[in-house]
Amino acid sequence: MPPSKIDAARQVVIVPNLQPTCKYRIVALDPSIVGADKKVLTAEIEIPNEQLSPGPRGYRVQVVDYDASRQILYKPAPQRESDSLKVPDNLEGDRAFHARNVYAIIMRVLARFERSLGRRVGWSFLGHQLTVAPHAFLDLNAYYSKEDRALFFGYYPGDDGNVFTCLSHEVIAHETTHALVDGLRPNYTYPSSADQAAFHEGFADIVALLSVLSLREVVSAALDLEISPKEELIRSTRLTEKALKEGVLLGLAQQVGEVMYGTHGVALRRSITLPSDPQSADSEQFKEPHRRGELLAAAVLGAFLKIWKKRIDQFGELEHGKVSRLGVVDGAVETADRLLTIVIRALDYCPPNDLLFGDFLSAMLTADYELYPDDSRYRYRDALREGFASFGFRPAARNMTQEEPGLWIGAADLPLIYKRTHHDSMGRNPDEVFRFLWENRVALRVNDDAYTKVEAVWPCYRVGSDGFFLHETVAVYSQQMKIAARELRALGLKKPSDMPPDLQFTIYGGGTLIFDESGRLKYNVRKRILSPKRQNPRLEYLWTYGGLNSKKSFAALHLERVVRHDITPADGGEPDAETEPAE
Numbered sequence: 001m002p003p004s005k006i007d008a009a010r011q012v013v014i015v016p017n018l019q020p021t022c023k024y025r026i027v028a029l030d031p032s033i034v035g036a037d038k039k040v041l042t043a044e045i046e047i048p049n050e051q052l053s054p055g056p057r058g059y060r061v062q063v064v065d066y067d068a069s070r071q072i073l074y075k076p077a078p079q080r081e082s083d084s085l086k087v088p089d090n091l092e093g094d095r096a097f098h099a100r101n102v103y104a105i106i107m108r109v110l111a112r113f114e115r116s117l118g119r120r121v122g123w124s125f126l127g128h129q130l131t132v133a134p135h136a137f138l139d140l141n142a143y144y145s146k147e148d149r150a151l152f153f154g155y156y157p158g159d160d161g162n163v164f165t166c167l168s169h170e171v172i173a174h175e176t177t178h179a180l181v182d183g184l185r186p187n188y189t190y191p192s193s194a195d196q197a198a199f200h201e202g203f204a205d206i207v208a209l210l211s212v213l214s215l216r217e218v219v220s221a222a223l224d225l226e227i228s229p230k231e232e233l234i235r236s237t238r239l240t241e242k243a244l245k246e247g248v249l250l251g252l253a254q255q256v257g258e259v260m261y262g263t264h265g266v267a268l269r270r271s272i273t274l275p276s277d278p279q280s281a282d283s284e285q286f287k288e289p290h291r292r293g294e295l296l297a298a299a300v301l302g303a304f305l306k307i308w309k310k311r312i313d314q315f316g317e318l319e320h321g322k323v324s325r326l327g328v329v330d331g332a333v334e335t336a337d338r339l340l341t342i343v344i345r346a347l348d349y350c351p352p353n354d355l356l357f358g359d360f361l362s363a364m365l366t367a368d369y370e371l372y373p374d375d376s377r378y379r380y381r382d383a384l385r386e387g388f389a390s391f392g393f394r395p396a397a398r399n400m401t402q403e404e405p406g407l408w409i410g411a412a413d414l415p416l417i418y419k420r421t422h423h424d425s426m427g428r429n430p431d432e433v434f435r436f437l438w439e440n441r442v443a444l445r446v447n448d449d450a451y452t453k454v455e456a457v458w459p460c461y462r463v464g465s466d467g468f469f470l471h472e473t474v475a476v477y478s479q480q481m482k483i484a485a486r487e488l489r490a491l492g493l494k495k496p497s498d499m500p501p502d503l504q505f506t507i508y509g510g511g512t513l514i515f516d517e518s519g520r521l522k523y524n525v526r527k528r529i530l531s532p533k534r535q536n537p538r539l540e541y542l543w544t545y546g547g548l549n550s551k552k553s554f555a556a557l558h559l560e561r562v563v564r565h566d567i568t569p570a571d572g573g574e575p576d577a578e579t580e581p582a583e
């Protein structure tokens with residue numbers, strides 16, 4: 001609706017809807033999932049409200065219905081607020097609904113990131129608006145392209161009509177997550193280690209599944225797809241750990257996986273069924289990036305299941321053999337929502353480059369500890385530590401003398417100089433932060449020979465467990481050095497044995513500085529550029545697997561998944577586990 005104007009014919013003033021949020025009804029999972037009423041399972045979601053142009057085209061998301069395979073630009077439907085809760089009976093043929101569905105889900109993921117991080121979050125490209133093509137090409141694939149500032153969703157003829165990736169909640173949330181994480185942590189697409197190569201895919205799968213599990217209608221329906229969600233009690237035999245895993249988690253992921261066979265969802269399905277094995281982290285079969293990403297997803301989902309089960313057991317039975325559906329659903333939704341906040345907030349507490357799963361675990365633990373020091377009720381952090389340990393991953397921070405193991409070591413004891421920098425300016429100005437960094441380079445162990453740049457300064461506002469605002473400033477700096485292999489030794493690093501001495505490449509370092517509300521440094525999460533402990537294995541990995549001077553696009557990542565048939569074959573055979581091709 002345009003700004004308020006006078007409807008001349010009726011002589012009344014039309015007031016625009018200025019509510020901060022609005023509601024949309026979306027396809028809960030994908031069109032193959034139907035509820036007890038045999039209709040496609042849908043869910044109502046709340047997203048930021050705005051005055052949309054036809055498309056819908058809004059302040060952050062612009063849906064443009066261009067089909068590159070057919071070279072047709074479809075005209076958008078007129079924009080009507082009243083359509084937002086409508087789901088057509090003919091899902092396949094309603095392009096306007098497809099556009100609304102994809103718009104609403106992307107906005108929900110964006111809003112979820114902004115709520116968790118306590119600030120506005122940009123896409124990874126310059127500019128504010130992400131272009132989204134819901135019917136971009138004839139192919140069962142979807143990907144994020146930074147160069148095009150766009151998300152592309154493909155479609156493909158299936159056995160029962162077309163399969164539209166723009167109707168799969170998981171695929172949309174997954175792709176949106178790529179666009180956001182790449183904006184927050186651009187160095188994570190650089191080749192560095194098996195963990196970093198795996199992180200983007202694993203993280204996007206986690207956000208996708210937790211986004212779905214934080215929808216009340218989905219969890220309620222999926223607990224038992226045969227029974228109406230109006231039934232107030234649910235049989236406790238449906239709530240054993242095994243039944244929950246197979247029923248809701250596995251059930252959801254499996255059906256999504258079947259539709260998106262070969263590109264998405266398959267990873268989810270496999271992640272959930274991975275048996276815990278502390279040897280996994282070091283085993284050869286999990287060196288391949290996509291397989292390794294499943295370990296990350298499995299570790300977080302394991303924590304989800306553990307906490308949810310604990311909560312269900314606490315409710316007790318209302319009637320013999322029966323439990324309150326409301327309590328079970330609340331348990332899932334609240335657990336998924338809290339874990340979603342933890343994983344997203346952890347991005348702020350991660351190092352800016354060369355991420356390892358152990359770093360991500362320490363980041364999650366520390367980020368959550370800062371907001372909720374008392375975790376005694378459901379023990380989220382214990383569940384995460386156990387989830388990661390069950391696949392052989394330990395927190396990167398090994399200081400066991402703290403109240404809780406695995407938190408980043410605080411910077412309070414460092415002899416830092418604050419006198420010559422201005423507190424107010426430090427909260428937003430990269431040059432001011434750089435001055436602080438330079439002044440304290442010895443205490444912070446910042447190498448003064450490397451090219452150093454403060455990449456970002458983010459003021460964040462979060463609500464703490466006491467209800468008060470927690471104001472933090474997150475500043476990110478990067479370091480790089482262009483060197484030849486022969487110089488490695490003089491820098492205290494080890495040259496991979498068969499690397500030619502003339503080979504030129506760049507090594508990276510950097511850190512994330514987290515300041516409290518009075519401008520004091522709380523944490524310095526760093527990757528020291530000349531640390532032999534981390535740089536030697538990284539060089540060895542890059543020299544073995546390729547990618548010393550390259551960066552991968554998401555389109556390439558996803559196409560690789562398809563081209564290389566990185567999927568579990570229908571007959572249950574072993575997927576191939578070849579390594580990344582050298583570049």
Ligand SMILES: [Zn+2]
Nearest residue numbers: 174178201204
């Ligand atoms: Zn992906």
